[in-house]
Amino acid sequence: MPREVLHYLQLSDGLTVLDGTVGAAGHSSKIVEKIGSAGRLFGFDRDPMMLQFAREKLPEDNVTLFHSSYTNAQELLAEAGVEGVDRVLLDLGLSSDQLSDRERGFGFDAGGPLDMRFDTSRGQTAAELLQTSDQAKIAQILTDFGEEKFARQIADEVCRRKSTNRITTTQDLEDCIRSAIPRGAAGSRNPATRAFQALRIAVNDELKHVQDMMNSVLPSILKPDGIAVILTFHSLEDRIVKSAFKGQQQWQPLTKTPIEATPAEIRLNPRSRSAKLRAATRKHP
Ligand SMILES: C[S@@+](CC[C@H](N)C(=O)[O-])C[C@H]1O[C@@H](n2cnc3c(N)ncnc32)[C@H](O)[C@@H]1O
Structure with a gap:
């Protein structure tokens, strides 16, 4: 859902953006275009293979990539001398490159060893x-x-x-x-x-990572008036995101109900059928 992601991120020149699941940099390469050379992008991925793809696609000087879970963002940003970011994107789950690589064992069609680790x-x-x-x-x-x-x-x-x-x-x-x-x-x-x-x-203990991010890391790294856009592919992840945005005084939701893929996108990419996008602005304390 690249169009919807960009719409809710409301990007402009000079913003600092954290892409917590940079993957093959499909979203991040669009983000870099929109924030220009005055902006900064911090990308995270647990998977060294995906990070390598991202490195090749994002050679710009204003991009910093970390082989790490997004749950370590607060410490890693602090080490980089960054106090907070204006936008956060999480596009959770698995990429099609991981799914189709038989050595990774994510898909039964691909065959191969039963590994399934992101990292x-x-x-x-x-x-x-x-x-x-x-x-x-x-x-x-x-x-x-x-x-x-x-x-x-x-x-x-x-x-x-x-x-x-x-x-x-x-x-x-x-x-x-x-x-x-x-x-x-x-x-x-x-x-x-x-x-x-x-x-x-x-x-991959995925739900624990989502929970830690939504409940403690995200509020600590996103500046007031900053926007978080979260794309989930599993009902349990969506439940965590929904309750984090609802249950706290600190969020102003931008999506009343989750945004889903259009029938045309589902035809092109059947995996998008379970995608749900939620976005919220961080209120001033
Ligand atoms: C759906 S893909 C992201 C695709 C990416 N948005 C793009 O446009 O190419 C999800 C990525 O998140 C990574 N990932 C999953 N859990 C993570 C975590 N806790 N921290 C960092 N990366 C994670 C996966 O390794 C995978 O590369």
Whole structure:
């Protein structure tokens, strides 16, 4: 939703902008054009591969990129001598480059090792998480983050298989899911969609990052009258953003209800069907 993002960001010459999920710099390259050489852009990404794409696309001197979660923005901006920013953009979730890279293990279509970490330099992979979790924990992840009706059956099947063979590839996991879900109950989407998404959220502790950002980091880095634009792709993320903007005296919402992708955009990019954009201005204390 690039048009909507730019509309709500209300960019102008000389602004300081933080893109917390810079990815392949699709949004950031437009932001840099709008803020001109007098502006500054700070971009964050947990994924070194995405940061490399961003570096190639954003050679400008007024761009600073950090291999870090946006939750570290307050410390990193302070180290750079920046007290606050005028705009913050978060475009949460996963990029299509990550999804289609078979080595990353995000998509069942791509095949490859069951990794799913945004930050490939640290942390437990999805295969390691499954290997070290019991049936109850796996079922909980699938229920909480994927609202998977057959969470218990899938968790049983994962534990049954891993007692003889390790589950190391996306294909291994997809096989478990297909054999655990009763025939005819899968619906029109690949039955693995929800489970893969749930596991990715757990591997990267994504909701904790969103919560920390919305409740403590964002209010500490955004200047009064500054604007935050947040794009989510999961109902649990949207719930966190909605309650952060509603529940505090410090926000003036710019979107009464979330903005969604148009039918034309959904036709071009089917993943945008679950996108929700919320924007708010930070009030003076
Ligand atoms: C949907 S993509 C962003 C695409 C980007 N807006 C563009 O225009 O190319 C989301 C990006 O956020 C990154 N990401 C996810 N969680 C993050 C976090 N807590 N901190 C920083 N980056 C994160 C992912 O690695 C991914 O590159």
